[in-house]
Structures are given as structure tokens and as C-alpha cells.
Amino acid sequence: MTNIHDIARLSGYSVSTVSRVINHQKYVADDKRQKIERIMRDLDYVPNRVARDLSKGRTKTIGVVLPYANHPYFARIVDGIVTAGFAAGYKITMLPTNYDMTTERRYLEEFRSKAYDALVFTSRSSALSTLERYRKYGPIVCCEDPGADCTLAAAYTDRRQSVVEALQWTQRQGIQNLGVLLSRNNLISASARMTRQAYQEVLGALPAQNLFDGAVTFEDGYRAGAYFAQLTPAVDGILANSDDIAAGIVSYYREHQLPKITVIGQENLLSGRLLGLPTIDHHLEALGQAAFKLAISNTHTHQLIKSKFIER
Amino acid sequence: MTNIHDIARLSGYSVSTVSRVINHQKYVADDKRQKIERIMRDLDYVPNRVARDLSKGRTKTIGVVLPYANHPYFARIVDGIVTAGFAAGYKITMLPTNYDMTTERRYLEEFRSKAYDALVFTSRSSALSTLERYRKYGPIVCCEDPGADCTLAAAYTDRRQSVVEALQWTQRQGIQNLGVLLSRNNLISASARMTRQAYQEVLGALPAQNLFDGAVTFEDGYRAGAYFAQLTPAVDGILANSDDIAAGIVSYYREHQLPKITVIGQENLLSGRLLGLPTIDHHLEALGQAAFKLAISNTHTHQLIKSKFIER
DNA sequence: GGTTGACCTGGGACCGGTTTCATACGTTAT
DNA sequence: ATAACGTATGAAACCGGTCCCAGGTCAACC
Numbered sequence A, B: 001m002t003n004i005h006d007i008a009r010l011s012g013y014s015v016s017t018v019s020r021v022i023n024h025q026k027y028v029a030d031d032k033r034q035k036i037e038r039i040m041r042d043l044d045y046v047p048n049r050v051a052r053d054l055s056k057g058r059t060k061t062i063g064v065v066l067p068y069a070n071h072p073y074f075a076r077i078v079d080g081i082v083t084a085g086f087a088a089g090y091k092i093t094m095l096p097t098n099y100d101m102t103t104e105r106r107y108l109e110e111f112r113s114k115a116y117d118a119l120v121f122t123s124r125s126s127a128l129s130t131l132e133r134y135r136k137y138g139p140i141v142c143c144e145d146p147g148a149d150c151t152l153a154a155a156y157t158d159r160r161q162s163v164v165e166a167l168q169w170t171q172r173q174g175i176q177n178l179g180v181l182l183s184r185n186n187l188i189s190a191s192a193r194m195t196r197q198a199y200q201e202v203l204g205a206l207p208a209q210n211l212f213d214g215a216v217t218f219e220d221g222y223r224a225g226a227y228f229a230q231l232t233p234a235v236d237g238i239l240a241n242s243d244d245i246a247a248g249i250v251s252y253y254r255e256h257q258l259p260k261i262t263v264i265g266q267e268n269l270l271s272g273r274l275l276g277l278p279t280i281d282h283h284l285e286a287l288g289q290a291a292f293k294l295a296i297s298n299t300h301t302h303q304l305i306k307s308k309f310i311e312r
Numbered sequence C: 001g002g003t004t005g006a007c008c009t010g011g012g013a014c015c016g017g018t019t020t021c022a023t024a025c026g027t028t029a030t
Numbered sequence D: 001a002t003a004a005c006g007t008a009t010g011a012a013a014c015c016g017g018t019c020c021c022a023g024g025t026c027a028a029c030c
Helices: A004-011 A015-022 A030-042 A049-056 A072-087 A101-112 A128-133 A159-172 A190-203 A218-229 A243-255 A270-275 A284-297 B004-011 B015-022 B030-042 B049-056 B072-087 B101-112 B128-133 B159-172 B190-203 B218-229 B243-255 B270-275 B284-297
Strands: A061-066 A091-096 A118-121 A140-142 A153-157 A178-181 A237-239 A262-264 A279-281 A302-305 A308-310 B061-066 B091-096 B118-121 B140-142 B153-157 B178-181 B237-239 B262-264 B279-281 B302-305 B308-310
Touching: A004 A015, A004 A030, A015 A030, A049 B049, A061 A072, A061 A101, A061 A284, A072 A091, A072 A284, A072 B091, A091 B072, A101 A118, A101 A128, A118 A284, A128 A140, A140 A284, A153 A159, A153 A284, A159 A190, A159 A237, A159 A262, A159 A279, A159 A308, A178 A190, A178 A218, A218 A243, A243 A262, A243 A270, A243 B270, A270 B243, A270 B270, A284 A302, B004 B015, B004 B030, B015 B030, B061 B072, B061 B101, B061 B284, B072 B091, B072 B284, B101 B118, B101 B128, B118 B284, B128 B140, B140 B284, B153 B159, B153 B284, B159 B190, B159 B237, B159 B262, B159 B279, B159 B308, B178 B190, B178 B218, B218 B243, B243 B262, B243 B270, B284 B302
Parallel strands: A061 A091, A061 A118, A118 A140, A140 A153, A153 A302, A178 A237, A237 A262, B061 B091, B061 B118, B118 B140, B140 B153, B153 B302, B178 B237, B237 B262
Antiparallel strands: A091 B091, A279 A308, B279 B308
């Protein structure tokens, strides 16, 4: 493979001058510039990206940590990050975790090794304090509200507020007993925390039996449907954590000819639109774009993306 | 930032020995190994990934070229690539093109610059011969049948055969006049070519007015529905190029209270399932996994992934 | 006692760029 | 006449690793 030294040798000029030509810098005489450019073209020369990155100390690459690559929630965020990254000349690398903490830790160590200029956590299993420990190696963005004193940058939806709106809507609809689905009902998940808070705020204490945990896919929604269908006292409304999951619930109720109940989805996906379900659009592409911009700005700004409740 | 030379200096041993410790190689005395390991831990040292990549001449990164990041077709392929890549310790970088040839070319040039060990084209705008010209810089995989004499590796669905099956099924259903949707009806798109071939084979010449081109999203499907609904002679069946797009057609027909017609989707997505549409599952995750394996194997194997027609 | 081979260690070239600094020349201002 | 400055160029350090090769020790074997 031909390198910058070959070009220098063949052109009779120094490596420095060739480097100046490559980078379109000032202070190169026109005739020499042209000669060097011709030789580079003749030899089919392209500067080595990795060498450049090493020398410059940056990779123009952002790592995106996410549990599953092909899940609509994360796909929409990634879409936003990729779009914004493309416009800014950054590459986006996918870092799937399956919510495995060891894997997350491995990515954090890779971050220390300068493989990425910044890291975006679309979701996480590790403690926030763990992420903060790696903050000194570069910008880290999380997609949740990490609290005012957190030094991480953050872009997040106003899930609490939008869920409050959705719940108030159910009250106006006369819904008495509402079931709730969460993906991960633990202390780590900000999404779960916000949803519980909103429930508490509008409807009071959430009965344990009205909560279905571990909902990620359509199939999970289907199982949740089976669960809620046999519940006493019966629920007359369910707040799902995604339209696809809501669709699973609706499918169960339909297939078993159960009375129709109100199911609210989230993310404004095609499935919810097809079934005419009310939903909450969290504007995840915008969230992704915001996350990217924070990643390359190296601040610790916390940025709220407004969500929108959509009646149907 | 502390580097390998710091560790060498502080430990009193040579860079070579430190390198051996880092890489868990033989021929390091136990006491020295332990001392070096302790110093690395004390200094919080992590080897620089970029330097390593430069030295080794590889990045353990695969670039995935795709038109849109958040489209179910490509998302499923990417999912397969990411899953297989993760298992093999490779990073996956997304390279969105919007079908812009200049952008594709830029990625090919980046490939020459050793930024990626291999490139996977999930779709393309450039000519195959263009891609082949870059073949000498490393493995390039395309996700279509590039023809027997093509030196690129390839993983692709048997779209022609599966569409033939779908069309034969429509015949058995008594469908007389079938409309067809394509995403890009040009010479580049193998998917369009295979679909046209299958139509020719089963139903004969495809009337120009029965073809709707440029269908990518649900909204496109909706527009296609509007188009086909006003057509004379009326179509009594439509083959769409994805379930989401098929759902667009169905939505149009529903919303305008038009007589129900048979719409066949593709990719076996949730939308098709919800609407009970027959579909063709092209097993795109498997395709992605196959593409990844080809990418790191540096052969020019052509691999067919069987598709499956699903009646509903 | 000499050869062989396994084990251990360090020097230094190499991967392929960027960037700082020293130098030198030609104008222009003082 | 000379200081000052803009332009042009190259040498060499630097980014931070890998790895080949030379050299040394020590035990086993003939």
C-alpha cells in the first residue's frame, strides 16, 4: 500500500509538504502542489484514516449503546443519531448490550481506549455513577433525566408529564381501573420511574397486580393481554409502553372475543395507527439528534424533548 | 494520557515486555508480569485502540451501507449483521446514503483509507462494476444476486422464486388483474428485476399501469392505494414490496370504503400480521448474519437465503 | 564439554499520518 | 539599511502501539 512517504519520495518533496497538500493548507507553491496532486492521483493514493485518527487523537466516531438493535424504540433514536451524525461527518457505531452489564462495562473500557469520541447510552443497566466515572474520558450522553447534579449530558423525553396527560385523558373517558406495562420495573429504568410517578400523581397508588413487567415485544403484549384478561377486579384500560406492545394486548383481546378495552400505546408507531390506538409520541428522532449534538459538544447540558399525547 | 512507554519506564522493563503482558503472551517471568500488571492498574492504563489498529492494519469494524437507517427492511438486515458482528467481536458502523451515489462513492473511498475491514452493501445506487473496482481493497458483500461471474461476495433472498409462489397463489385465489409495487424500478435494483421476472414468468407481460414505482413507506402505500383504486380495468389484487406499504394500501381502501381486495405484503412485519395479510418472509436477520460472515471470510461466495411465502 | 532448545528480555524498525519548529527568501515599512 | 512580516519548505518529534530479531540464561541430552 502506498503511503505518504512514497508520495514524498517520488515527488522529491518532504512529507510535511505532502501533508499540507493533502489537507489543503496554505503555504504550498502552486507548481509543487500540482505535481504532488498528480502523483497522488497516479499512484491511487488515499491517506490512511487510522493513522490520521491516531495522530489527531480523535476518531470522528460516536458509539451508541443500546440493548437491542432492531427494536422500534431504539431504532428511532438511532435513526436520529445517524442522521445528525451523517450531517456532521461523524460515523456511528452500534454497541448492543442485551442489557448485560458486563458488556456495557466492556464498551466503557473501549471508550477509555479512545475508540470513540463520545458515547451515547440510549438505555443502561449500569448505575449512573458508573457512567459518571468514565465521564473524564470524554462526553457521555444518556437518554433519560439523570438529575440536576449529574455531570453527564442528557437528552430525554418528558415521560412523566406526557403520561400524566394520558392518564388524565383516561379519567375523562371514565376509565376506572387501569393496567400498566413496563419494560423494566427496576431502579435503573428512568422510564419506569417516571411512569410510576405519573400514575401515583394522577391515580394514586398503583396496585401491584395492575402492573405487568418485562414487556418489550408484541408477544410480550400478547402475554400481558392474557394476564390482564383474567384479572379481578377487571381492568377497563391499559397503558402500554409501546404501540407494538399495545397491539399485542389488543390482539389477545380480539382473538379471544373479549370486550374491547382502551389500550394506550407509545411512540406513535404504525401498529398503533392501524389499530386506532391513542398513543404518546416521544419524538425519538429528535431525541437522537439532540443526543448526538450533545455528544460532540462536550457540555453537560440536560435537554428536554417535549412529548405529545395523541388521542384516537 | 498514560501510554505503553510510561508503563515501561515506570516498571523498569521494556516496551516489548509490557506489550507481551498486555496481550497475554508467553515468555514473561511471573514476577515481572505481576509488577507490570500492578502498575497498569495503578495508573489506570488501557491500551489505545487506534494505535493498535494502525499497527495491526485492521480495525475490526465493518461498514454497512444502507439508504435509510430506520426502515424495517434495512433495520432487520442490520440487526442480523450487528448480532453476528457482536458475537465475533466486530463493531458495526452505519453508513447511510439516501441512495446518493456521491455518498456511496465517499464510503468506498473511506474503505480504501482502511477505515473498515469490510463493507456490506444492503442496497446500492452505484453500478456493480464500481463496487468490484474497490474489491481489491478488501471484502465487499452485496445483498443481492450479482451474477455468477461477479467477484463480490453476496448474500441474497430468492425473491424471484418466492414471488413466483405468491403469484401462483393469487392465481389459485382467482385473482385476475394484479398490481405491483416496487421501491425503485430501475436497472440497479435486483429486487425490482426479480419481481418483474417473476411476474413475467407467471402472469406474462406486466402492464405499465399496473406498476407503482417509488414505494418505500406506509404513506407511499397509501398513495399507491389511491392510484390503484381509480384504475380501469380495476385491479383485484396487489403485491406490495413490504407489509408496511401493503398496510398503506389497505388503509386507503378501508378509509374510502372500497371493496376489499387481496394485498400481499413482504418481510412478515407486525403490520401485515395485524391486518392478516399474506406475506413473504425473506428472513432478513439470517441474511444479515450471512452477509457478516462473508464479510470477514474474504471469499466471493454467493449465498442464497430461502424465503417463505405465508398465506393468511 | 558442547550442542540443543525452551524461556526470557530489550532494541528498534514499523504502521502512516500530523504538527512544531527552524530556516530562508522576498517585500514592504521605517 | 534594516527591521518586520508573509510565504514556502523540510527535519524530526510525536501519536501509541506491534513485532521481528538478536542475545542471554539455564537445564537436558549425547
